[in-house]
Structures are given as C-alpha cells and as structure tokens.
Amino acid sequence: MAHKAELDRILEALDATKTIDGLQSIVDQVCGVFGVDHAMYHWVDSAGDHYHFGTYPQTWVERYQEMAYVRVDPVVAGCYQRFHPVDWKRLDWSPKPAREFLKDALEHGVGNQGYSIPIRGPNGQFAVFTVSHNCDDEAWEKLTERCSRDMILMAHYFNRKALEFEPSRSPEQAQPLSPREVDALTLLAIGYSRAQVAKTLSISEHTLRVYIESARFKLGAINTTHAIARAMTLGFIVV
Amino acid sequence: MLRYIYGHDLHNHADLAHSMFRDRADQFQARLGWEVQVDRNGEERDQYDQLDPLYVIWEMPDGSHGGSMRFLPTTGPVMVNDVFLDLAGGVPICSPLIWECTRFCLSPDAGANVAGALTLGGVEIMRNFSVQHFAGVFDRRMVRIYRSLGFSPDIIGTQGEGRERICLGLWEYTPEVYLNVASLAGIAPELSQLWFDRSFGSASAAAPMALTG
Structure with a gap:
C-alpha cells in the first residue's frame, strides 16, 4: 500500500530528525500521507512551557494567541486530562464564544473537521496531535475510519521525538525488545x-x-x- | 444505563462513585479475598485509581453502582506490566492501541444483564476510539463467563493452580464482536451508542458544529 510505504518514509525521517525545525518539515509530509489540510502538534513540557508546530497559517496562529482562544477552544477542554482520541464533532460548540471561535477558525482555513489525539507523557508532560480538514461528514468519517490508528501511532511517535528535545532530559535509548x-x-x-x-x-x-x-x-x-x-x-x- | 467517566470527573457523580468503590471492596476483599486496600469509608482503591483512568459504570435506576470496569492505556503504568509481567513471558505490553482493563466488578444487587452491558461498554470504547486490543488479568473461572458474554480473550499466560489460577488475556475488537456482544446483552447498538454519546458527545450528523445558531 502506497499509504504505508509513505508512512514508513516519514517515520524514517522523523527518527533521523535532530532539531525542532526538522519536525516542522515532517509535519508537512504528514498532511500529504493522510490526505488532510493541516496537522498540528502541541505539547506542554513538565515545566509547563508550551511548544507547537504544524501547518496552520501563521495569521491564524497569531490570531489564536492575540484572542487568547485557548480559553474558549473546545478542543483544549476536550483533550485535557483525557487519553481518548477526539473527533471535533463530539465537542460542545454550542456556547457563543465557541461558535465565534469556530467561525474565525473556518475563515482562516483551519477546516470544518478535526481529529485530536491527547497524549499523557511521563512526569506530567502532555501533548495533543491534531489533523484538520475541509470536507463533508461522510468523507471525514471514511478518512478517520481508514487512518485513525495510524494517526494515533503517529501522534505518539511525534511525542516521543519531542521529548528528546526537553532540555533537562537525557537522550533516551530505544526501548530494548524483550x-x-x-x-x-x-x-x-x-x-x-x-x-x-x-x-x-x-x-x-x-x-x-x-x-x-x-x-x-x-x-x-x-x-x-x-x-x-x-x-x-x-x-x-x-x- | 452505562456511563463513561474519567477519574477526575467522579466527584460529579459522588453517590455512584462511592457505591462503586464500596462494591469493589465487597467483591475483591470480602468475596474473593484479594489483598486490597479498603479505607475507613469502606472504599477499595489502588494506585491506578490515582492515575485518572476511564471508568465504565452501569448506573442502576436509583443512581447507585451496578457494575464497572476501569481502563488505562498501556503506554503508561498498568498492572499487566507492573505486577504481572511474568504472565506475558516478560514482555511489557505497550501501545496506544492496547488498553488495560481492570477491576471488573458487579454489585450484589446487579441484574443478570449488567455483565453483558459492561462488556458492550468496553467494546463501544474500542469501536469509537480505535482501540485494537484490551489486556487484562483475570481469575480462571471468568473464562466461561466471558464466553457467555460473547467476548472471549486469547489467553497469553497463566500462573498458579486451581482456585488460585490467574490468566493474562487479550481481547481483540472486530465489528462482529460488537454486534454479537450487543445481541447477547440484549441492548440495541443504537441505545449503546446513545449512552456513549451522552458521555463523550455525539458525532452524528446532527452537526453541533453547524454555524446556524
């Protein structure tokens, strides 16, 4: 399957990455392989510092910070302290601030569909890996059904890599096999x-x-x- | 009805949670004689309850606990790796696609259908969250019960003899399993999905994301 072969290549590249900038170029390829408009990775390290990279337009990233959307974004509340993958449709978009946020996100090309995977790392580290896309519900359901497991694995591999960049962390050996x-x-x-x-x-x-x-x-x-x-x-x- | 509740949300269901931990004490300490910790409120908890697991709980009509199970992903601390590593031949199980299921508990007042409903809740998690396998350690006498519920594990390892015998099992999700478990539980898949959506929000076409409001 072309899909799997392409994923293989991305994971090889991910493995070889030595810098956070390198992760940015890989996240671009992730969109290609899953056939989605955007992929974002966001993590909070054990010191409470936030990092993110991905394919959202810079104007949206700035807008998000400027408007402090983190306080109204249902994805944040829906992923925090959880470990199950979240289809954005399941979140509560009914409050007015959430609806306005969504309208703004759509205007910035984030997409009307999304799938976010929360990850609980060691020592209170927390991350969310998100893919988003613009399509109808039926196409989205097909896509998540086909790719959700690969997306979940990808999320965790990204996180494992990101943990290598934590300053206080000694480089982790690949886990030995039993x-x-x-x-x-x-x-x-x-x-x-x-x-x-x-x-x-x-x-x-x-x-x-x-x-x-x-x-x-x-x-x-x-x-x-x-x-x-x-x-x-x-x-x-x-x- | 079935409820799916993370540990950090249990305080919103205080009576349900209290009766769950009390029923766990009754089942695991009083009836099975396990060496578990029971606090002065009569509640059984262990260190995995501190890790903010996901519980599936059958709520009785009076709001009390009818049965429950507890889930954690095997990417973090789990009993199969911390306590029962020998059972897996020394292989730690670790994947975001494999969750551990523990503390399968039934209230003494539970009706005959509760075990089936809980099993269906487990499979509903697999179906909706792309979980491929559950792993869990169980008493050998459970083998027959799992079979009757339509969800038999593959037994990876066993330890001990006779009444003391315990097994490490792996349950695999398939769409057929889901329909079979629902049918044996006597619960329509639509109703099961409705309970699930009540806890996790609906993904149906009713389009909560539509910008009509």
Whole structure:
C-alpha cells in the first residue's frame, strides 16, 4: 500500500530528525500521507512551557494567541486530562464564544473537521496531535475510519521525538525488545509466516500479533516490515 | 444505563462513585479475598485509581453502582506490566492501541444483564476510539463467563493452580464482536451508542458544529 510505504518514509525521517525545525518539515509530509489540510502538534513540557508546530497559517496562529482562544477552544477542554482520541464533532460548540471561535477558525482555513489525539507523557508532560480538514461528514468519517490508528501511532511517535528535545532530559535509548519480541521478529525476518512463527514459539497467532504490535510501537514503526527493518538497523535482531 | 467517566470527573457523580468503590471492596476483599486496600469509608482503591483512568459504570435506576470496569492505556503504568509481567513471558505490553482493563466488578444487587452491558461498554470504547486490543488479568473461572458474554480473550499466560489460577488475556475488537456482544446483552447498538454519546458527545450528523445558531 502506497499509504504505508509513505508512512514508513516519514517515520524514517522523523527518527533521523535532530532539531525542532526538522519536525516542522515532517509535519508537512504528514498532511500529504493522510490526505488532510493541516496537522498540528502541541505539547506542554513538565515545566509547563508550551511548544507547537504544524501547518496552520501563521495569521491564524497569531490570531489564536492575540484572542487568547485557548480559553474558549473546545478542543483544549476536550483533550485535557483525557487519553481518548477526539473527533471535533463530539465537542460542545454550542456556547457563543465557541461558535465565534469556530467561525474565525473556518475563515482562516483551519477546516470544518478535526481529529485530536491527547497524549499523557511521563512526569506530567502532555501533548495533543491534531489533523484538520475541509470536507463533508461522510468523507471525514471514511478518512478517520481508514487512518485513525495510524494517526494515533503517529501522534505518539511525534511525542516521543519531542521529548528528546526537553532540555533537562537525557537522550533516551530505544526501548530494548524483550526476548519473545526478538524471537518473533527474527523468525519473521527470515521469512516465516505468522502461523509458522506462532507454532515455533508455541503461542497463538493472536498473542503473536500483540507481541508484534508492542515491538512495533517500541521501535516507532508503522507496520511489521518497518519494525523488522528498524530492529535490524538498531542491532536488536541479527539475521 | 452505562456511563463513561474519567477519574477526575467522579466527584460529579459522588453517590455512584462511592457505591462503586464500596462494591469493589465487597467483591475483591470480602468475596474473593484479594489483598486490597479498603479505607475507613469502606472504599477499595489502588494506585491506578490515582492515575485518572476511564471508568465504565452501569448506573442502576436509583443512581447507585451496578457494575464497572476501569481502563488505562498501556503506554503508561498498568498492572499487566507492573505486577504481572511474568504472565506475558516478560514482555511489557505497550501501545496506544492496547488498553488495560481492570477491576471488573458487579454489585450484589446487579441484574443478570449488567455483565453483558459492561462488556458492550468496553467494546463501544474500542469501536469509537480505535482501540485494537484490551489486556487484562483475570481469575480462571471468568473464562466461561466471558464466553457467555460473547467476548472471549486469547489467553497469553497463566500462573498458579486451581482456585488460585490467574490468566493474562487479550481481547481483540472486530465489528462482529460488537454486534454479537450487543445481541447477547440484549441492548440495541443504537441505545449503546446513545449512552456513549451522552458521555463523550455525539458525532452524528446532527452537526453541533453547524454555524446556524
């Protein structure tokens, strides 16, 4: 699938990024791969400082600050202290300030649809990854249904990367894989089918899927092939 | 009805929350004999209740607790990794697409349909929030009950013998599971979605974002 291959490339680039500016260029590509107008990443570090980057027009970013929209933006209230992804349609836009805010956002090209993913990081760190778009409800539902899981993973990978830039933070090693995960990925790497791997390790295919899912997340990968490649590059598995 | 409530919002449902923690004490300490902490108000809580989890709670007609479960994403501290790591063969489970489910509890006064309704609430979370799997540790006697609810886990590991035997299970979401669980619970999917929307807001075409007001 072209979509997955493109996601792979973005995650490679994300992994190699050494600066916050680098993240900005990657967020542009994220829009392309999901087929949305905008993607934004916003985080509050453990010291309470705010950072954000993304594709919203600069005029809107300035307008948002000037109007102190953070106080009326339903997305902020809807994501704070939560860990489930939020479709903007589910938020309460009925208060007058929220409606005026939305009108202004639409005029600035933010889009009439949005999906925001809150992330609880370590030590009180908090982040929200948002994609927004202009389309009808049906098209939006199709898009979120197709991409929501990849968007959630992308959100967490962005956050993991952003945490590397916290000044007080020592660089984090890639999380080591457990022996079972190494076994599973090694067998897949040498061409075993999932059924063969499960049989060899005396586990069900279902269990195997969870091992792979967990390893994939630790490795910052979007699919199994990418996870195997990453594990080899990092020297976790040797084939 | 089912309610979905984050820990930080429990104070808005004080009676419901109190009866939930009391029923948990009754189930886990008095009936199952687990070594859990019960405070002087008779409420059972542990450190995961401090992490602002998401609860699914069946509210009885009188406003009290009929049954509940507790969810946390496995990207943060969870029991399967902190307490039961051996059960997973030493593999910490960690993914935003896998949430942990704990403290499945039923009130002694709960009707026969409450377990099914709670299960449906869990699947409703998976369906709406793109959660692929739940992970959880349970007593072996629950295997038969999960089957009767239409949502059987895949058992990854077991520990102990006989009555002491516990299992680590993984539940996978599929659209078929949702319909099956709803049918066994005797609850129409539309009603279940309505309860969910009451807690999380509606995503239906009624267009709360429309700029007509």
